Amino acid sequence: MDFVIRNASLPDGRRNIDIAIDGGTIAAVAERLPLQGAREFDAEGDLVTPPFVDAHFHMDATLSVGLPRVNASGTLLEGISLWGELKPSLTQDALIERAMQYCDWAVARGLLAIRSHVDICDDRLLAVEALLEVKRRVAPYLDLQLVAFPQDGILRSPGAFANLKRAIGMGVDVVGGIPHFERTMQEGAASVKLLCKYAAEQGLRVDMHCDESDDPLSRHIETLAYETQRLGLQGRVAGSHLTSMHSMDNYYVSKLLPLIAEAGVAAIANPLINITLQGRHDSYPKRRGMTRVPELMAAGVDVAFGHDCVMDPWYSLGSADMLEVAHMGLHVAQMTGQEAMHRCFLAVTETPANILGLTGYGIAPGCHADLVLLDAGSTVEAIRLRAARRLVMRRGAVVSEAPRASATLNLPGRPGQTGFRLGR
Structure with a gap:
């Protein structure tokens, strides 16, 4: 041997x-x-x-903290605004250098597979080209899976759908979306239908930022689960964040959980970021922000934890440590029983490996x-x-x-x- x-x-x-x-x-x-x-x-x-597996990350933004300025409020919306300010000054060399440094950190932490969303709303597709080059360079030692992510909304941003199709043609792996950022609930639902139909036609996986909101009426996960089942996408779709579920009434959730499970839709929570960005409009009592992790697990839904952000416009902390993510996740979800803590370890190893479709793991x-x-x-x-x-x-x-x-x-x-x- x-x-x-x-x-x-x-x-x-x-x-x-x-x-x-x-x-x-x-x-x-x-x-x-x-x-x-x-x-x-x-x-x-x-x-x-x-190895550890990160099911949800933004490598195009990582290590850019302070560019062009810091997020003074620490909020999600200021982070999105900051990213919009930063995009025009991005260069491929800088994107590649920061991403490569992050991948060094990841390997040192035993993190050898990452699913990264990459913004496709810049018509230059600069970040797409940069991360495809990073994917090529790190392939000998790290599996990098890319999601075509319309940060500004697939319907809200002119040309975004055409850009998404271009990105997929260039070699991006997964179809992304952000329905709660569209201008209306109706447009959000329409975006889910459009993107799932395209993914089904192309034989691709789907991973949508879904209901990253404190609004209990943000219910695009329902549409995502329905379209998944209708189009035969079971086992190929994930809803990321799903934070509106922490604000929904229990009766509605009792209907929603079986729907997600029946459709074979996975859930990806991001404990470090969800606990930081959600509940910002609350005084006290203040909502925790993270989706209903133990309830989703009990319903038979695959639940993974993602790091989401490291030293970028949304989050100035982090170091590629998925054990830190699991540590925060079990505290926020109050999963402190022995078996529950073990399941949090699986949420940064086996479960995300299954969601990403990794073979030989x-x-x-x-x-x-x-x-x-x-x-x-x-x-x-x-x-x-x-x-x-x-x-x-x-x-x-x-x-x-x-x-x-x-x-x-x-x-x-x-x-x-x-x-x-x-x-x-």
Whole structure:
């Protein structure tokens, strides 16, 4: 074997597991494998997981914080306005440089698959060309899936639909939309129908910014679920944000949840951004902002968490750490039971991998040898610590390494060093 990891813990709870890797593929997974590796690594009981997956991001805007000015109010609408101010001065070189730096951060965090929305409302399609070049460059070590996103509205922005079709023709993967940003509810519903029809004709996936609002009457997810079922798009459609669901009455939601589940529509929440941008018109009591994650999960809907923004016009924080996203998600959703916290870990690994349609993902013979070794013994501990990534592997090659998290102490009568794991 090329590489054997010994004594690993796995996300499903198995312990003392060996993982044999050959030719960039997982060859065997079992206790005490009688195989030798050209290189061997003792995990010492630490958690080995498939890579993190970000189901919702905006790479064309990332690391642009402060350009052309900072978001003084910190609101969604000022962020959209700021992005409109920034677009005319964008250059391909700057877009590529910032995106490449972010991808470096992502690899170091064990984040090896990202679905990024790219604005197509600029007739130059500058950002589309830039991110297609980034996609080409990072392909050996990171899966980058692009969504044609009409930031200013597919019907509201002149030429947006033509631009979207051009972007798809250039190699963008997924059809996007933003129905709640159209001028009327009727136009929003019409945009959903138009975009889903186009996706069905082209055999494409759909991922719409949907109902990113505190308005309980913003109900475009209902139209999205209906069109998904009508057009046979089950399993290929995601609604991102869905924050209006936190304001809807329970009776309506009791109808809506089964509709989403029956249509096979996935939900993508963005905990860091939803909790920051929503509820801005509330004094107290103040709404949390995030969609109904545990209720959607209980209804059988695939729910993933996305990072959404890192150091851009909408959010000046972030560092490509999907464990930070899961950490915020479980707090906002009050998912602090053991199984619930584990499901939050799956919301940044297995579930988004399924939503993106990734093949060869997982820890089983025949899967790609894309693995992350964490300084943690379980999924819950990994979230608690935002654990250091001791090893990150892509197709069996180590692409990033980091030491365990520890501190040197100078305290009377106490050990000279401490980590942050109970009993270690």
